[in-house]
Amino acid sequence: MDLPTRFDRRHFVGMLAGMGAVATLGGVTIPVAAFATDSAPELTAAEMQSRELVRFPGKVPMILLTDRPPQLETPLQYFFSDLTPNDAFFVRWHLSGIPTSVELRTFRLEVSGLVQKPLSLSLDDVKSKFEPVSVVAFSQCAGNSRSFFRPMVPGGQWTHGAMGNAQWKGVRLKEVLDAAGVRAGATEVYLGGLDAPPLKATPPFEKSLSIDHARDGEVMIAYEMNGDPLPMLNGFPIRLVVPGWYATYWVKSLSSITVADQPLKSFWMQKAYRIPNNPTANEDPSHLSQDTVPINRMAVHSIFLRPGPNEKLLAGRSYQLEGLAMDGGSEIRRVEVSKDGGQNWTDASLDAEIGKYSWRRWRADWTPPARGNYRLMARASNAAGEAQLTSQWNRSGYQRSLIEQYDAVVL
Amino acid sequence: MKMRRVLIILAVATAGFATCALRAQQGNSQTDASPASNPVQKISLPQYPPELRPGPGSEAFRNNCLICHSARYVTMQPRFTKAVWQAEVQKMITAYGASITPADKDAIVNYLVSSHGTKDAGAPQVQGATAPK
Numbered sequence: 408m409d410l411p412t413r414f415d416r417r418h419f420v421g422m423l424a425g426m427g428a429v430a431t432l433g434g435v436t437i438p439v440a441a442f443a444t445d446s447a448p449e450l451t452a453a454e455m456q457s458r459e460l461v462r463f464p465g466k467v468p469m470i471l472l473t474d475r476p477p478q479l480e481t482p483l484q485y486f487f488s489d490l491t492p493n494d495a496f497f498v499r500w501h502l503s504g505i506p507t508s509v510e511l512r513t514f515r516l517e518v519s520g521l522v523q524k525p526l527s528l529s530l531d532d533v534k535s536k537f538e539p540v541s542v543v544a545f546s547q548c549a550g551n552s553r554s555f556f557r558p559m560v561p562g563g564q565w566t567h568g569a570m571g572n573a574q575w576k577g578v579r580l581k582e583v584l585d586a587a588g589v590r591a592g593a594t595e596v597y598l599g600g601l602d603a604p605p606l607k608a609t610p611p612f613e614k615s616l617s618i619d620h621a622r623d624g625e626v627m628i629a630y631e632m633n634g635d636p637l638p639m640l641n642g643f644p645i646r647l648v649v650p651g652w653y654a655t656y657w658v659k660s661l662s663s664i665t666v667a668d669q670p671l672k673s674f675w676m677q678k679a680y681r682i683p684n685n686p687t688a689n690e691d692p693s694h695l696s697q698d699t700v701p702i703n704r705m706a707v708h709s710i711f712l713r714p715g716p717n718e719k720l721l722a723g724r725s726y727q728l729e730g731l732a733m734d735g736g737s738e739i740r741r742v743e744v745s746k747d748g749g750q751n752w753t754d755a756s757l758d759a760e761i762g763k764y765s766w767r768r769w770r771a772d773w774t775p776p777a778r779g780n781y782r783l784m785a786r787a788s789n790a791a792g793e794a795q796l797t798s799q800w801n802r803s804g805y806q807r808s809l810i811e812q813y814d815a816v817v818l
Numbered sequence: 819m820k821m822r823r824v825l826i827i828l829a830v831a832t833a834g835f836a837t838c839a840l841r842a843q844q845g846n847s848q849t850d851a852s853p854a855s856n857p858v859q860k861i862s863l864p865q866y867p868p869e870l871r872p873g874p875g876s877e878a879f880r881n882n883c884l885i886c887h888s889a890r891y892v893t894m895q896p897r898f899t900k901a902v903w904q905a906e907v908q909k910m911i912t913a914y915g916a917s918i919t920p921a922d923k924d925a926i927v928n929y930l931v932s933s934h935g936t937k938d939a940g941a942p943q944v945q946g947a948t949a950p951k
Contacts, residue, residue: 461864463864475863511859607915
């Protein structure tokens with residue numbers, strides 16, 4: 408995996424300094440001082456790897472970001488399976504009042520607002536009154552890979568493990584809305600869960616989707632994940648699944664659906680989870696974009712799984728490079744790999760497609776010809792013509808789509 | 819009225835610390851209580867409070883910040899400049915409704931800078947992030 412090292416960054420800073428006071432990266436002008444060695448915040452490779460593994464209920468030992476509320480990252484080794492095990496799936500809650508007890512006899516999903524017939528559904532109602540559907544969909548925190556942005560930004564310092572791929576079973580949100588009867592004039596659907604703010608003044612976690620998106624037949628209310636009920640920490644008993652969209656919309660322990668004709672006035676839509684209003688979610692650190700929009704569909708990205716972190720490679724031996732490529736559901740079509748820092752690229756082979764909302768595994772053979780340092784890179788593109796970026800930064804560390812690199816040391 | 823609020827906050831914070839210490843001693847292996855068919859699902863959340871560096875402002879930090887979230891929210895971050903930490907504390911007040919006095923706010927910022935800060939770069943400050951913490 409491409410963990411940053413002090414060596415790399417100094418090398419990079421030196422390179423920039425040699426280019427004068429201002430460096431231009433992919434058309435974005437970044438004052439060199441932003442990367443100054445003494446002042447730039449950074450985590451070293453050692454610090455990243457010393458992150459503690461902790462146990463939470465129903466989970467394997469996970470990488471600890473925060474314990475209250477829990478933010479737990481999936482260790483890399485679980486990404487070698489195409490479906491991420493439930494007990495290794497990443498965890499991210501926003502408010503410390505997370506549900507620790509769910510009583511199914513009293514649990515209800517309330518559907519209200521601009522509807523003809525408000526509904527109050529038990530878990531059994533959800534399972535029995537609507538047609539079950541299933542999809543393999545990749546889920547990823549909006550801030551996945553945030554710790555790799557430079558300059559670093561405040562927020563959950565995830566490496567690449569705030570993501571997972573699962574088979575979800577549930578019912579279409581559309582059917583539930585149809586059963587309630589959406590009234591004319593509706594434009595939005597608000598979604599809330601069982602988690603509660605620690606203070607009265609703290610905004611409850613609520614998200615919204617447009618009525619058209621909510622009724623596209625793909626957005627799902629899921630009650631099973633990989634054939635089992637959802638773990639408590641992943642949203643038992645039901646959660647929203649929004650295929651192709653960042654996980655901030657996949658509201659956990661979903662308990663309220665409100666149909667409305669106004670945009671949701673919530674911190675979580677109006678202030679948080681917003682990106683610069685351009686296709687690559689890019690902005691200049693010294694001129695932050697004034698025009699922002701709620702984050703939405705997932706960008707194209709790919710990561711390395713092999714070589715593993717700090718793996719020792721030997722000259723003349725053959726290796727299989729391996730990684731994952733993902734996007735917002737337009738189908739990953741191509742992954743290219745470079746072993747020389749991006750000068751030459753060759754096609755990786757792709758594993759069979761699991762589904763358009765799934766991630767896709769890629770592999771490439773490599774025999775390092777001689778000892779030395781090699782910069783490996785991988786870049787993915789999809790059927791919609793979207794490709795990974797050569798430069799990207801935004802103040803919140805969202806929507807990582809940069810071409811990742813792995814600095815291999817061959818002995 | 820104000821005094822009473824401060825006392826309540828202190829009491830809550832103290833209780834929180836006692837609980838943290840206790841849970842840390844209890845060890846950390848917990849499993850899901852029951853199979854899915856069970857009509858009641860319950861979990862008990864472990865806590866992993868980090869060691870906090872002592873220093874001026876640490877009391878203000880404990881009393882105001884740990885009511886809502888773990889100190890891991892600070893210790894997982896890289897070192898940031900004073901401007902970044904100021905923006906973060908202001909966000910807790912403005913966006914998350916934390917009731918922090920101006921004096922405590924200054925003390926908290928200074929503590930964050932001394933324990934988890936870096937000197938000002940004179941460079942663009944990364945602030946105003948929309949990432950919820």
